[in-house]
Structures are given as structure tokens and as C-alpha cells.
Amino acid sequence: MKHRTDIFKVAEQCGIRLLKPADHRPLHRRPRECFAKKTLKKIGQRHGEAHLALTLRLIVETRDNATELYSETIQAVSSILENPAIESRGGALFDEFDRIALAEIRRDARQLGLRLPLSHVMRVLIAMQLQVHDRIASDRGSAA
Structure with a gap:
């Protein structure tokens, strides 16, 4: 099912030009600033x-990632x-993304030179970062 989407309204709500x-x-x-209207x-x-708004907010509302659009x-x-397990984290997801440097992820993904998009x-590298933070948090919880 195709959703009707006003990308200009969503971008404005997220403070994106x-x-x-x-x-x-x-x-x-x-x-x-974003040049990826088709995306x-x-x-x-x-x-x-x-979903689009959450995606954009996770990028621009986390430390040092606002230029990574x-x-x-x-x-x-x-x-x-x-x-669904990731999306259900709600506000905690913003804290987790604060610890992820998307510019580094992008650079690392390019340097790997894999013949994949x-x-x-980047999706795999971000998922690995989120899992690392999960493990650290669970280790702290079990140590208490």
C-alpha cells in the first residue's frame, strides 16, 4: 500500500531544508540540509x-549527525x-543514536569496498552498533 506523503511538511516538522x-x-x-527528495x-x-519523520529525527536530532542527510x-x-524491536525502543533510540557517529559509519562502509549498496x-554497521550498546546495557544491569 502506498502512503500519501508530503515530504516538504515532514522535513519542515523535523527542521530540515x-x-x-x-x-x-x-x-x-x-x-x-537534504538533497535526497526522491529517497x-x-x-x-x-x-x-x-516512519519518515522518525528516520529523519534520529539523524538530525542526535549529536554531530545533522550533516549526514x-x-x-x-x-x-x-x-x-x-x-519492530528497534522501533519499539522509543525515546531510548535517540540516546542510542547519540552514541553512533553516522559519518564514521559511512566512511567505514565505503572503506570496506564491498560490492553491495x-x-x-551501513545498515549492518549501524545494527552492530545498536547491539553493542544493548550488550553493554544488559551487562550493567546484570552486574547491579
Whole structure:
């Protein structure tokens, strides 16, 4: 089922400026600027505006990640949220994303040189980071 999605409304709610891809200057990327309108539309149609908003908020409302509104990063975070166990974490998910440096994840995914889409590799690396934080939290809980 395709969801009706107003990507401009969702972006505005998340404090994100949608810009034309032709205006993209990779070396001068600013926080909360996004050039990936097609990606946003695709995710919104597939999962709805609430999912899209959560995806974007996890990126821009966590420490030092507001400049990471790349198509591949948005796709990776969105696909992580397709897991109900992840999405059900609610507000704790923002704390977990605060500990994830999406720029490092993107760089590491590229350096691996795998012949897979960058978003797929990033999804796995992000999921591994979330599991590491789960293990640390559970270890602290059992030590108490």
C-alpha cells in the first residue's frame, strides 16, 4: 500500500531544508540540509510520514549527525526502523543514536569496498552498533 506523503511538511516538522540536487556542494554541506527528495518520497510512500519523520529525527536530532542527510544514510536508518524491536525502543533510540557517529559509519562502509549498496553495508554497521550498546546495557544491569 502506498502512503500519501508530503515530504516538504515532514522535513519542515523535523527542521530540515530540502534543496535541489543541482545546488549540492559536497564540501559545503550544512547541518539539516537534504538533497535526497526522491529517497524521502520513496520511504514516505512505503512506510508513511511517521516512519519518515522518525528516520529523519534520529539523524538530525542526535549529536554531530545533522550533516549526514545522505540518501544512503537515510535508507540505512529507515531500514533499521523496519525491525519492530528497534522501533519499539522509543525515546531510548535517540540516546542510542547519540552514541553512533553516522559519518564514521559511512566512511567505514565505503572503506570496506564491498560490492553491495552503501546503504546495505551501513545498515549492518549501524545494527552492530545498536547491539553493542544493548550488550553493554544488559551487562550493567546484570552486574547491579
